[in-house]
Amino acid sequence: MTRYVVERVAWLLVSLLSVSVITFGLGVLAPGDPAEVVLEHRLNQPPPREQVLAQRRLMGLDRPLTAQYLHWLAAASHGDLGHSWLKGLRVSTALGERIPRTAALAAAAAVLAVLIGLPAGILAAVRRGSIADHLCRVGALLAASVPAYFAAYVLILMFAVRLHLLPAFGFGSASNLVLPAVTLALGPAAVLARLTRSTVLETLGEDYVRTARAKGAGTVAVLIGHALRNAMVPLLTVIGLLLGHLLGGSLVVEYVFAWPGMGDLAISAVHARDYPLIQGFVLFAGAVYVVVNFAVDLGYAWLDPRIRTGRRS
């Protein structure tokens, strides 16, 4: 197990380093002179040439690329991602304000997706061919097909305009979180339900499940102790990917519900060619994917002894 963990940590570091190279490369390959863009933002007019040259020196843009990268990496490893040209704030401050909000929304949506998707999928698998199965499948199809903005408006109409139970927009209280989290959870819940149904159905047909049943294990014990545990390996992969997707993909939901998260910050940065902020966002999103996948890898080892002991069937 130790060797497995060490291997995964090594891959984690290599992946993070690759993300940093790509992120830095984005800034280098981006069109336009960063020094000129910074000054234009500051002066709101085209800057004189000598001022641009001075700014290039100040930003270290006159040094070799390797030196720039190492300097950037050293600063980034201490949380210093430079200054946003758009907002005049430190990138870490701008991201630091938004990350918790998006993370809260993503976490709530992920929990909801798992709480809805897993039981629904299990129910559909166990009651295959029943009305419950059909309902789950149709529900999953609808939830996966409906665009997030449409679901958002329908939920606002229903729960804010008609029933006055929840706020239509805003941020700051638990009630504000409900509608955006439900909207965001619908798609992932549908994916999880469908995947859970198929993987549980597959494991229920395995020899070890038949053996367990033959030895007198009850339905619940078979389901939890055997079928679900084995079905969890592919499910864990999908949950990991969904979490990464939720953290980076809540733009539409954030916009509709006026939820001040990472989404509109990232879009503003792209529109304004605010490269430090774009780099910060890409670095964060890349790091999240890498770390979540690392956690998923550890989860595999915990779920499947063959992985942690290095044996393969």
Add this chain to the structure above:
Amino acid sequence: MKLRVAVVFLVLTAACGGGGRGTDKAASTQTTQAAVALPDDQQTLTVATPGDVYITRDRNLLGMWPDNANICETLLGVDTDLRPVPVLATKWSLVGTNTWRFELRRGVTFHNGAPFNAEAVRFSMARVAAKSLALTSFIGPDSTKVIDDFTVEITPTQANLRLPEQISHPNFSIIAPGTDPVDKPVCTGPFKFGDYSPNDHFTALRNDAYWGDKAKLRQLVFRFIPDQNTRRLALESGQVDGIYFLPPQQAAAVKARPDLQLAPTPPGATVVLSFNLHGQDPNTLMQDIDLRRALAWSLDPKALADQQWQGTAQAITTVSPPSVLGAAASQIAAITGDLAKAEALLDQKGWKKGSDGIREKDGKKLSLVTPAQFDFEPESLQFMQAQARRAGIDLKVDKASDGAAYSAKINSGAWDVDINYWNQNDGNPASIVSRLWYGKNTAARIKFTSAGDKFDALVDQAVAAPDTATSAQKSVDAMKVLLAEQADAIPLTSFPQIFAFKKSVAGFVAHPSVNLQSWTATYRTK
């Protein structure tokens, strides 16, 4: 995109129990006057505006522009006919050839208790110059001279007889000396700063020590909701009392509801397309006057006004609202609305339609990068795209996520056609021409839009004209060069901004410029 719009429209219409098409002329600009006001402790009005512009722009204009919470005041204001009226200055006159003398109101104090006087005006105007807020007023760092405690003189750095009209813009707000609005605006207005939570809300509280008529509202809250449909739904849910910028397509449905009312402004803004006249490759297509003319002919402002704005807007031939130009406005002929002419011109110039309906020549598609302001109404953008496409012109619309992103795109020069609406914020007939195409304006966008010496000379004359009528005539002369001779811009419509409120909101009088909106007479009723 069309599907998305259709679906949203269907859902919203269904939720409102239908709602036929209809028009809502900008006749009524005042919400109902009800007899019974709510008690003072319930006089909190919550209004939803588009996104928080203060988080992406610097906070020098916090609570002043574009969301004006009436915290700060200017020396002069403009009434609903866009004529200058006294505010913190009681009298003004031209002294010499380019110096304006202002006599200041006495007995006024700032929200921090400091007295308002000539030194405060000097401090504020120096800040305007230092923070690049002077627009085209030519107020420099040393332009303001204190004559005595209640008299100042302002001498622009170049001839500018439009100054009294210009300084009604919130950029020229008078700030308490020694304070910085970036932290907290301290001014003289009927409301004072409450609190600001980025991306969430801005609150203003009534100033009980105000020198004029005190506000009826105890508290005014702006909530930031970027999505126009959510803004409307928030109003219908009762979470807010009013909203800015209701899309005209939704006006009839909102008006049909018994609990809601509309308050459109008189038309005070114009939709104008500008061209990148001096861009670098690949943004050089619009340097060809024939392409500019063809795009202009392909667009039909009347159809835009009638179909998209449902009769609330009017097609225009000038870049400023005709109301500010008076009789001179009629001298400018239309350069739009003739599809056959557009197609003939493009055919003649060798632009042939490809299999996708978009024209091309020498392997280059007639595809134009078209940034649009973040709060521009999406349905109208699609309408313009569809019209241009009939002529084989592809407007690749790139709607900005916020004002700063839009400015950054324009200032970068990586665009061909710019779609925006422009507010007439004062009574200066030369306001819009000098902001958008005037070569002496130092704004970054001018590098790409400046219309040349002939145009600049006429704007100079408009700015230096001794009276408004002459200024209007000179502005129209400049527009003749801009539009008929050079086709450097395309005027489309003049339109109202539509506020919507609960029926229980009374006393609101819509100003033609939303940036100058007054909230003092507004109150909530039972």
